[in-house]
Amino acid sequence: MAKRSGFCAVLAVCFLTAMLTGCSQDPNVRKQKYLESGQRYYDRGKYREAAIQYENAIQVDARFAEAHYKLALAEMKLQQWNDAFQQLTRTIELQPENYAAHLDMANMLIASRPPQLNEAKEHLDLLTQKQAENPEVFVALANYHAVNNAMGPALAAMQTALRLDPNRSDSYLNMALLQVRVEQWDAAEASYRKAVELSPNSTNALVSLGNFYQVRGRFPDAEQQYRRAIDSAPTDPEPRGSLARLYLAENKFNQAEELLKQAKKDFPDNSTGYRMLGDFYFANNRLDQATTEYASLYQDHPKDLTVKKYYVQLLILKDRIDEAAKLNEEVLKVAADDADALICKGQIEIHRGKASAAINTLQGVLKNEPANAVAHYQLGLAFDLAGNLSHAEAEWRESIRLRPDLSDAHRALAGAAIRRSDPNALALEADQIIQQQPESADGYLLRAVAEIDRKQFAAAEDYIKRSIQRASNNAAAYVQLGNLRMAQNNLSEAQKAFQQALDLDPNSTDALGGVLNVYLIQKQIDKALSVANAQLAKYPKNAGFHIIVGRLLFEQKKDAAGAETEFRRATELDKNNVEALVSLGRVQADQGKQDEALQTYLDGAKSNPRETVFYLLAGGIYExxxxxxxxxxxxxxxxxxxxxxxxxxxxxxxxxxxxxGNVDVALAMAQTARRQLPDNPSSADTLGWAFYHKGVYNSAITLFKEAVKKEPENATYNYHLGLAYVRSGQAAQARQQLDRVVKIKPDSSEANDLKQALAQLKG
Incomplete structure (x- = not known):
């Protein structure tokens, strides 16, 4: 009997093991376990871990609609919007009657940049038909109308949402936002207060009411609400961030800083909490403090990808490119497809002058995220580095289409307008910057540059004054004031403005250049050189100052040897300085040092492989x-x-x-160049030379005559014109050109060739 009982026990264990094994192999059981595990992570705020479990469930059953939807919710929490969109799309494909997924999709489409309103409307039409009693549907509909600037229908939809559920706090918050849009201030305040009344411990409601008071300038009331939010949610760092921003609005920088230092201590395990101090420094343009803070955070939290990515950005801004590259590779090893890290990689490649690599990297980002405005902006910078300004401007415009508030893209387009000498385009971009950042000085300054170029001097002066009001110590504003006075031919006031700029920024080449230009206009060359040397003596490591002195020596004093010394010193201080290298090569060539000049240009091309000027200058020497x-x-x-x-x-x-070589190929290239350089004598001569080789002498003569008219002392142009006269049988004119060439270059090969051609014509 005992033996039989033992046998039964063994049998029971084996049966139980088989059952458990069988259950673990059952796909329905496995996917459900992954789903439940993901939900536990999600409920604890561990969204990345939750997403992994939901993905595991989908691997077991690719048609598991609930897992796709849960994964979409986790991706939204992680702000992985493209992934969330894909999962919502798949959810709706598998489960067309999942109205919650339709609602999330509608909200995402409305909030996207730019809003995808037609697609959102399709989901909203379905929801208003199938979920007519759901207040959240009408909140989404209200937001849809608001994005369309249809504020009447938006407010009406919100009234419907409130009627369906008058006790829903979030609905009152949404109503308040719409009322603020139409400046119904009292009604908005009442809605915010009602939201707080319904959810007195809601940080969202309390902070929203505080934000409203702050916008209205009611700072004590705002602080009261932020402190209530902090007391209601002591484990949530966000209300402290709101209070810090209030302190900044009140110019209480030290109080804001101390608050965030304490927050860092209070939230040692909360990334948002311990990052707020560093983000505060960054937002207030205190890059040194921000970089130091993030270096500390990186040491304390080496696995926090957000810390790493923000630290990489700061290192790039501080031009610590090698450190940034190393740290960014750490991020990419963990998250190879992370768009932020890939954009940083593109930025690093731009800083290293690797335009092609940056273009490939950033185009890869946009292949997966075509609506990533920052990637478009950085791709524009890469195209600009590659010398393709038209492509660059197209990318910057696309980034603005996606994110109209991306001021850096407007600044880039403003810079392009300056390079194209297009004051109208510059004015448009400056206006956008002013509209988006009315307290930023540079928008007004860019507008002033446009007005100076358009000779609207009164308007320019007004914009300069407005810029100075916002940044009284900005040397660039006084440089533009000097430029304005120069345009008005008021040299004494121009000198004062340039000197004030130089006093504010003693290292400014623009300011020093302005001071010197006034002296040069007044023919005070020695005074200009004396002032330049004095400033250089104070700042001997300023490569720009060496270039300025070199130019004065070369152009004004005809001291090529002295100029060469200054330009060489500039290249030693800044090995990649294009202006210094070009100037050095030109002064060497002017002294007959062709081989040295050629080597300078080749070295410049090696240091700046995408800078075309070096190849063009080297080509001239080879010719x-x-x-x-x-x-x-x-x-x-x-x-x-x-x-x-x-x-x-x-x-x-x-x-x-x-x-x-092939004359037809040469002719086509010469015609292309001529279309782009219609006033250039060299393009006229080259096209004429191509026509000459084609035997079209009359066309050649017309072009050669144009080239000679613009550069009458150019022996080659006169020689070509003489040959064309010879080939067309015009001996007298050919003889005149021979005399002209002999006079310009008596012993030149061109003169001898032309003599032989004339002799053949006479024979």
Missing amino acids: SKQDWDKAKQVYQRVLEIQPDNPLASNNLAYVILQQG
């Missing part, structure tokens, strides 16, 4: 040496970087003709 193969190589390199560069097209066409 003077008649090294056509190398000239061809450097011009082709320019066209690889900038396919529409007219100078490279022009010069390459000329080289092809000199090498006896």
